[in-house]
Amino acid sequence: MKWRPSKKWLKRIIATLILLIASVFWVDHHVASYSSPFCSSSLSDMPHVHVGVVLGTSPKLSNGQDNFYFKYRIKAATELYFAGVVDRILVSGDNRTVYYNEPVEMQKALIEAGIPKDHIHLDFAGLRTLDSMVRSKEVFGQDSIVVISQAFHNERAIYLARENGIKAWGYNAKDVSAKMGFKTRTREYFARCKMMLDLYILGTDPRHLGEPVEIPAD
Template sequence: MFRRLKSKWFRIGVPGCALLALVAIVAARQWMVQDTHGRVFAAAGEMPARHVGLVLGCSPHLQNGRSNLYFRYRMQAAHELFAAGKVGYLIVSGDNHIRSYDEAGAMKDALVELGVPADRIVCDYAGFSTLDSVVRARDVFGQREITIVSQRFHAQRAVFIARRKGIDAIGYGARDLTPRCGLRTLLREQLARVKTILDLYLLNRRPRFLGDPIQIGQCGGFGMNKA
């Protein structure tokens, strides 16, 4: 009897949980797409100028040692914004939980190599997650109006978080990978969107670290070519 009941609940419960998970994934995706409609841009020329851009971090290399195209395209996009005069400073925010792993430092080096002056780049070494990076831009770096730079799907999630934290955020979508090459990342993103909803509305998650305020230069100029 007990085995039959257990088997019955297993047959009902597993499909039910799968259906619930699918509904949550679809709902989270649609919510973020609709909420950020018109706020994530594909062309730098279409964007309003902002004092600061927030570049979200990732590793410059994959586990197999090959170059990470997400990183490369993200740095190119950040450089494009600066060169077009759409941002005056760039916060590069990434994970630096151990001395040998420094996303923010790698981003700064890559941007300097592309031509962004080092004194226009501010490193945030405690950007352990998208939420951490966004909230630290407000609470540590004092920014309530930012342009977020990442691939479009990631920028949408970051802008969604920012708007719920009282930040007037827009996004610039860096070049993406083909669906075949980026499939694993896109699948992870669907789960990350559900987790974001839980973090914001249920768990009230906060950044791992905050710290003393850091002021970003107040000079009037923007990027290389004013627009």
């Protein structure tokens, strides 16, 4: 005879699922409401800061095609730099293997766009958005930054930064189409929930800190 859950247990399971789903959407709304006043796609909304932080991603997709998240972030970073909103660029990303190096790829693209190499600084330990934000202050000494990524990513980054005592604004790079970005946007719901756990329950620290790195004043 197969075991079947009682109506009481079914109600509990359904109630739990509803609560979990509601929590996911509440977190998403809370992060967006908190961060959106600090995020914009307009240069005139950005304060002048010394350093703009570009959040890492691969220049190519797994199928070998161009990654437009990457292209649009590079374009946004060059806009900020040549408009004089930021003096220096910090590229922060993953460098786990010799075959995958986000900071170096971003540096190459920024140099091709005309930004001097000595105005680009590399953070090889930006393994997660949390790491990139905390390291911008604890390792690279920046208390005020402009973060460069797509709007949905900036909202989470700004939340993380400001909860860690950093005055941060987000310059929103152009987003990809809804179809192309569906998986990424779906993952973002869960990334925001994980962020809440990291901040308020787990107390997660960056995987690597290390010695301070000076970004010269101009």
